[in-house]
Amino acid sequence: MKAFSDARMRGYFVTFEGGEGSGKSTQVNRLISRLQALRINAVGTREPGGSPGAEKIRALLLDPNAGRFTSMAEVLLFYAARAEHLDKLIRPTLSRGDWVVSDRFSDSTRAYQGLDGRINPADLAAIEKLVVGETRPDLTFLLDLPAAEGLKRAQMRRGDAQVDPFEQQAVSYHVALRGQFRMMAQSEPERWVVIDATQTADAVEKEIWQVLSGRIKARKELK
Numbered sequence: 001m002k003a004f005s006d007a008r009m010r011g012y013f014v015t016f017e018g019g020e021g022s023g024k025s026t027q028v029n030r031l032i033s034r035l036q037a038l039r040i041n042a043v044g045t046r047e048p049g050g051s052p053g054a055e056k057i058r059a060l061l062l063d064p065n066a067g068r069f070t071s072m073a074e075v076l077l078f079y080a081a082r083a084e085h086l087d088k089l090i091r092p093t094l095s096r097g098d099w100v101v102s103d104r105f106s107d108s109t110r111a112y113q114g115l116d117g118r119i120n121p122a123d124l125a126a127i128e129k130l131v132v133g134e135t136r137p138d139l140t141f142l143l144d145l146p147a148a149e150g151l152k153r154a155q156m157r158r159g160d161a162q163v164d165p166f167e168q169q170a171v172s173y174h175v176a177l178r179g180q181f182r183m184m185a186q187s188e189p190e191r192w193v194v195i196d197a198t199q200t201a202d203a204v205e206k207e208i209w210q211v212l213s214g215r216i217k218a219r220k221e222l223k
């Protein structure tokens, strides 16, 4: 079985997915520290964003006063940001043989923008193919926890700051999203690893590291 796409040719691409407040940014930072301690060059990044132009698009998408764009406009904005991110950061990093660890990637578009059914799934898949091409994640962690718990954590972290248009959606939307992510993980078990994100941040980190150290060892053996 070929466990990694182009494993000998390029670096390694890890993504974190899940609902609001599921602990993705916390775990991206912890993972980057662990990789750097092993002298593995790794870049932590996020979506939407991750490059100067993409961060500008992020500001548009998450403007608390703007509301949500129409479905197609939203998809195209996320993909415009992703195209920038891929060309300016992700592809150059992977082609140097380094690691990229991203807080969200195209699975978030499939889940969030795919959920309302207003975009034909075939159109969404075509845009993904055009922009992402072969630069698909090697491994994706789904940080899975009940929507209400994630929203509570996000609210605590936000404090007095304004709520972005995605967090403003009804709890039922976030519940449906959780189901969508779980379904996606089930349909591609060779890429996704589901982690119980109700555990402490330390326990989540440990579980992630167990999976990754196995992958690192396997990569060394492949070389």
Ligand code: Z5A
Pocket: 019, 020, 021, 022, 023, 024, 025, 026, 027, 047, 048, 062, 078, 103, 104, 105, 106, 107, 108, 109, 110, 112, 113, 153, 154, 156, 157, 164, 166, 167, 197, 198, 199, 200, 201, 202, 204
């Ligand atoms: N979006 C989209 O619709 N389509 C797309 O293609 C993409 C994104 C790429 C981006 O918002 C929004 O864009 C997102 C989806 C949409 N909106 N929603 N909903 P964002 O980047 O601002 O937010 P986010 O990606 O949803 O993540 P977040 O709210 O920043 O949360 P997080 O990164 O998953 O969690 P965290 O910041 O690491 O942790 C949250 C708090 O919980 C914090 O205080 C931590 O200290 C605490 N924490 C972390 N882990 C734990 C554990 N294990 N136990 C207890 N407390 C914890």
